[in-house]
Amino acid sequence: MEIAQRTVTANGISQRVRVAGPPDGVPVLLVHGNGSSSAFWEPLLRRLPATLRLVAPDLRGYGGTQTAPVDAGRGLADFADDLAALLDAPGLFAPGARPVVVGHSLGGGVAMRLLVDRPDRVPGLLLEAPVSPYGFGGTRDLAGTPTTPDFAGTGAGSVNADFVARLAAGDRSADAPTSPRTVLRTAYVADPAGIADDEELLLDSLLSTATGDDNYPGTAVASPHWPGTAPGDRGVLNALAPAHFRIADELVAVEVKPPVTWVRGEADVIVSDTSLFDLAYLGSLGVVPGWPGEQACPPQPMIGQTRAVLERYAAAGGSYREVALPGCGHSPHLERPAEFVAELLALTGTTLTA
Numbered sequence: 001m002e003i004a005q006r007t008v009t010a011n012g013i014s015q016r017v018r019v020a021g022p023p024d025g026v027p028v029l030l031v032h033g034n035g036s037s038s039a040f041w042e043p044l045l046r047r048l049p050a051t052l053r054l055v056a057p058d059l060r061g062y063g064g065t066q067t068a069p070v071d072a073g074r075g076l077a078d079f080a081d082d083l084a085a086l087l088d089a090p091g092l093f094a095p096g097a098r099p100v101v102v103g104h105s106l107g108g109g110v111a112m113r114l115l116v117d118r119p120d121r122v123p124g125l126l127l128e129a130p131v132s133p134y135g136f137g138g139t140r141d142l143a144g145t146p147t148t149p150d151f152a153g154t155g156a157g158s159v160n161a162d163f164v165a166r167l168a169a170g171d172r173s174a175d176a177p178t179s180p181r182t183v184l185r186t187a188y189v190a191d192p193a194g195i196a197d198d199e200e201l202l203l204d205s206l207l208s209t210a211t212g213d214d215n216y217p218g219t220a221v222a223s224p225h226w227p228g229t230a231p232g233d234r235g236v237l238n239a240l241a242p243a244h245f246r247i248a249d250e251l252v253a254v255e256v257k258p259p260v261t262w263v264r265g266e267a268d269v270i271v272s273d274t275s276l277f278d279l280a281y282l283g284s285l286g287v288v289p290g291w292p293g294e295q296a297c298p299p300q301p302m303i304g305q306t307r308a309v310l311e312r313y314a315a316a317g318g319s320y321r322e323v324a325l326p327g328c329g330h331s332p333h334l335e336r337p338a339e340f341v342a343e344l345l346a347l348t349g350t351t352l353t354a
């Protein structure tokens with residue numbers, strides 16, 4: 001399948017978009033995650049039938065899209081607004097198209113936001129290793145109860161500063177645990193051998209992340225609670241923090257409830273009940289000093305939260321399917337493409353041979 005790149009102006013910013021398939025094909029919108037771009041979808045696009053109309057934008061501050069500020073106080077709504085504007089941008093989809101929306105990681109949260117905001121335009125969701133509907137970190141139970149009043153330990157202050165510095169410098173080495181290449185190999189997938197042929201493409205994508213207070217990671221503020229930092233109001237990691245992104249109740253209440261397929265890897269170390277990016281879990285391992293203990297600051301039950309919210313969604317009239325892939329990490333579309341393609345095609349009502 002031929003993949004073209006276009007630049008369109010939508011929602012007031014210049015957005016770079018990968019496009020494949022006929023304009024009147026079955027529409028699919030692919031939303032990448034944090035620390036990546038639409039290039040992360042290229043290995044998947046090669047496997048999909050030519051009957052699909054595939055549109056994969058770079059989110060603001062990633063890839064070739066304009067480095068526009070992210071207002072974290074709106075949660076992930078800035079990203080969702082950009083996507084909503086693309087739905088009617090000339091030349092991307094057929095007029096009035098209703099694309100199945102596929103969201104990876106952060107993109108899963110953006111897809112949830114888009115459904116809540118534009119339920120008339122979303123006939124199905126495929127959530128791939130999505131952020132919890134209660135945000136990332138800082139909550140203690142399946143109801144998303146905060147561990148502290150200011151959601152300490154979440155947002156921009158939770159990131160490793162050396163990783164940010166290496167990301168900003170375009171470091172392509174593999175000489176440290178915090179180098180972008182090492183993080184790609186050890187966190188994005190369970191087995192780096194499976195992405196060896198595409199590693200440079202994926203690393204380019206990761207390194208396209210705009211850094212700074214308005215983008216990645218954003219601003220942080222001091223907290224009187226462990227570990228001493230709380231989310232600010234600017235930038236990507238704060239937009240993911242539960243102080244700003246808590247969409248569970250809105251998702252359950254949305255009037256139009258399309259089918260949801262949730263695909264996750266059982267070996268995921270990013271979105272997990274034992275996430276290596278959750279400071280509470282790292283504190284329980286002794287990696288982050290001063291952890292106040294399980295009662296005060298338990299690790300976030302990310303998987304359990306998502307399942308509980310989707311069960312509420314189903315009880316309210318929707319439906320969902322959970323697909324858990326043994327031995328798979330954070331990127332099922334890269335690691336287990338055959339299973340991922342099957343789930344996507346089932347949602348779109350097409351076949352691989354169509």
